Amino acid sequence: MDALEALLDGPRARRAAVLRAHVDPPFGIRVADGAALCVVALLRGTAWARDDDGRTLRVDPGGLVLARGPRPWTLADTPDRRPTTVIGPGNVSTDLDGDPLCHDLDLGVRAWGTRLDAGVAMVVGTYETAGDVGAAALDVLPHLTVLPREDWDTGALALLAAETARDAPGQDAVVDRLLDVVLVAGLRAWLTRPECAAPGWYRGRTDPVAARALRLLHDDPAAPWTLESLARATGVSRATLARRFTALVGRPPMAYLTGWRLALAADLLAEPGATVAAVSRRVGYATPFAFSAAFKRERGVSPTSSRARPARTAAATRAAR
Numbered sequence: 001m002d003a004l005e006a007l008l009d010g011p012r013a014r015r016a017a018v019l020r021a022h023v024d025p026p027f028g029i030r031v032a033d034g035a036a037l038c039v040v041a042l043l044r045g046t047a048w049a050r051d052d053d054g055r056t057l058r059v060d061p062g063g064l065v066l067a068r069g070p071r072p073w074t075l076a077d078t079p080d081r082r083p084t085t086v087i088g089p090g091n092v093s094t095d096l097d098g099d100p101l102c103h104d105l106d107l108g109v110r111a112w113g114t115r116l117d118a119g120v121a122m123v124v125g126t127y128e129t130a131g132d133v134g135a136a137a138l139d140v141l142p143h144l145t146v147l148p149r150e151d152w153d154t155g156a157l158a159l160l161a162a163e164t165a166r167d168a169p170g171q172d173a174v175v176d177r178l179l180d181v182v183l184v185a186g187l188r189a190w191l192t193r194p195e196c197a198a199p200g201w202y203r204g205r206t207d208p209v210a211a212r213a214l215r216l217l218h219d220d221p222a223a224p225w226t227l228e229s230l231a232r233a234t235g236v237s238r239a240t241l242a243r244r245f246t247a248l249v250g251r252p253p254m255a256y257l258t259g260w261r262l263a264l265a266a267d268l269l270a271e272p273g274a275t276v277a278a279v280s281r282r283v284g285y286a287t288p289f290a291f292s293a294a295f296k297r298e299r300g301v302s303p304t305s306s307r308a309r310p311a312r313t314a315a316a317t318r319a320a321r
Helices: 003-008 135-139 155-164 171-191 200-206 208-219 227-234 238-249 253-269 276-282 288-299 303-311 314-320
Strands: 017-023 028-031 037-044 047-051 056-059 064-068 073-076 085-088 092-095 111-113 120-127 144-147
Touching: 017 155, 017 171, 037 155, 037 171, 047 144, 056 144, 064 171, 120 155, 120 171, 144 171, 155 171, 200 208, 200 238, 208 227, 208 238, 208 253, 227 238, 227 253, 238 253, 253 276, 253 288, 253 303, 276 288, 276 303, 288 303
Parallel strands: 017 111, 028 085
Antiparallel strands: 017 120, 028 073, 037 064, 037 120, 047 056, 047 073, 064 144, 085 092
């Protein structure tokens, strides 16, 4: 796979919290659920996304909001509308005093809000943990992004909206996969925008030598790569590979491989039943000790600590930051 394919291979919604929200102005919804990523696609009406720094972004029909957690943010009908509803951990909705609103706002199968024909309608999907999205995918996103309809491929949006209204066997799996497709479309669009500080692996795809090396590393990160073996497989000298790869990607090939292996490992550690020994083998380390040392050196925490993080509650995550 190429570098972009490797990035987009990460998102894997698992029984994601996906619903259709139907609200009439005035409205102000504070999203404070501590989730790794929230995806909002506007079906009709107009809204404004606002972060706690006061930055506001208009969302028109077909627009896609990508909100990277765990920082809270607000969706409202005007740029300065104060929130009246709070979405907390577990997708539980309350008023500002903490009184539950879920029963009052229940509109049926995966539907929430005031009335089904309300002036503003949207599909909302939540990736609870970073492992559900993929560390590489999260790393390319700012805290709050809005993609207008014309900037991203909206092909899967109508399908996702339709499927959220159904209650059929296997529906959770269908909705999860469609949410993944919408997110991948959004990530792909974001990477092409001028304001995106594209990561080195994305810039490297424009050079045949760097792109070939990246493809090899992403296809088989667990292989016992050396600069010499990678250069031989790429068809150039070690000096040429090191020079062109480093200039475009921003890191030497072996340093990049270490970072890529450990990013993959962080995602694998979040999977149920994962062990440090098994993950270390899958990403190319001969021993769990060598893997643990590299992981802590690169990411600042041990693999065991990293694996425990997704199990913490969203409230604990916010309190720790």
